[in-house]
Amino acid sequence: MLSKKTKYGLKALAFIARQPDKTPVQIATIAESENISHKFLESILLTLRKSGMLGSKKGKGGGYYLLKEASDIPMTDVIRTLEGPIAMLPCVSLNFYEKCDDCPDEHKCSVHKLMIQVRDSTLNILRHNTLADLALPSK
Amino acid sequence: MLSKKTKYGLKALAFIARQPDKTPVQIATIAESENISHKFLESILLTLRKSGMLGSKKGKGGGYYLLKEASDIPMTDVIRTLEGPIAMLPCVSLNFYEKCDDCPDEHKCSVHKLMIQVRDSTLNILRHNTLADLALPSK
DNA sequence: ATTTATCCTATCGGATTAGTAGGTTATACT
DNA sequence: AGTATAACCTACTAATCCGATAGGATAAAT
Numbered sequence: 136m137l138s139k140k141t142k143y144g145l146k147a148l149a150f151i152a153r154q155p156d157k158t159p160v161q162i163a164t165i166a167e168s169e170n171i172s173h174k175f176l177e178s179i180l181l182t183l184r185k186s187g188m189l190g191s192k193k194g195k196g197g198g199y200y201l202l203k204e205a206s207d208i209p210m211t212d213v214i215r216t217l218e219g220p221i222a223m224l225p226c227v228s229l230n231f232y233e234k235c236d237d238c239p240d241e242h243k244c245s246v247h248k249l250m251i252q253v254r255d256s257t258l259n260i261l262r263h264n265t266l267a268d269l270a271l272p273s274k
Numbered sequence: 275m276l277s278k279k280t281k282y283g284l285k286a287l288a289f290i291a292r293q294p295d296k297t298p299v300q301i302a303t304i305a306e307s308e309n310i311s312h313k314f315l316e317s318i319l320l321t322l323r324k325s326g327m328l329g330s331k332k333g334k335g336g337g338y339y340l341l342k343e344a345s346d347i348p349m350t351d352v353i354r355t356l357e358g359p360i361a362m363l364p365c366v367s368l369n370f371y372e373k374c375d376d377c378p379d380e381h382k383c384s385v386h387k388l389m390i391q392v393r394d395s396t397l398n399i400l401r402h403n404t405l406a407d408l409a410l411p412s413k
Numbered sequence: 414a415t416t417t418a419t420c421c422t423a424t425c426g427g428a429t430t431a432g433t434a435g436g437t438t439a440t441a442c443t
Numbered sequence: 444a445g446t447a448t449a450a451c452c453t454a455c456t457a458a459t460c461c462g463a464t465a466g467g468a469t470a471a472a473t
Contacts, residue, residue, distance in 0.1 A: 257392055269388060300418070
């Protein structure tokens with residue numbers, strides 16, 4: 136399950152990506168529109184800025200804006216930044232790999248094999264969906 | 275991420291499914307072979323028995339055995355029993371649906387749409403993999 | 414009767430989650 | 444210069460979940 140942090144982060148990014156130019160959007164605007172706690176959202180956007188996905192501007196007329204084209208930001212990037220691993224087990228994670236304590240040889244582990252299949256199909260979708268897709272107006 | 279409960283449960287089921295007849299397998303045997311805490315595994319197998327997946331027998335020569343053919347137990351069943359929802363968000367879960375507090379209309383939610391795609395591709399794999407596949411000897 | 418092995422309830426420490434509090438810093442406007 | 448604005452940053456907290464443990468009750472085989 137995705138944490139609320141990730142869900143809110145995705146919604147916020149979609150909101151920011153929908154801005155016409157790259158006009159900065161304020162936390163308060165997003166928080167209100169998407170029903171997210173202002174303070175919680177603040178910490179989420181801070182994380183996204185530190186990861187290099189967003190830029191920010193202080194003071195009046197300030198806010199957050201995209202540093203890249205929305206179509207250049209795959210969902211994998213966002214989820215890995217906010218949630219961590221996409222895989223269902225650390226031992227099949229590409230970016231957050233960890234060996235299982237209980238597994239002497241993971242190549243003989245049947246659960247491992249199954250989870251690689253799940254990982255690959257999930258990655259396939261998350262890689263090909265970008266923030267531009269997420270930001271498309273709902274029809 | 276899958277909990278250890280689920281991971282251990284999957285391994286244990288694969289172990290049980292590998293038995294020639296339907297000879298009961300003892301907790302201790304599985305725990306030792308798969309490096310799982312005896313007591314923790316006990317509670318996991320209890321859950322699986324209560325869900326109707328396993329039968330059990332007490333006393334000497336007792337243990338756990340499958341109640342159905344391994345090929346009739348899809349991975350979805352096991353994971354839903356031990357882990358709960360397969361979907362990444364409650365609002366796209368088929369078996370554990372919950373409305374999002376923050377979403378006035380989930381059909382207009384772009385995150386929702388994305389997570390439905392992920393859910394469907396994951397389900398596709400987990401439905402077509404059964405315990406029989408999981409139990410195949412590692413080559 | 415004794416051993417074996419599951420059954421069941423209760424508890425627990427540690428980690429994680431979803432926030433909240435409160436002040437600091439940078440920018441814009443007057 | 445002074446004030447308002449809005450992001451920045453650190454720390455804290457309440458609640459929940461996870462992984463595991465404790466200890467006895469029950470049922471079956473010998």
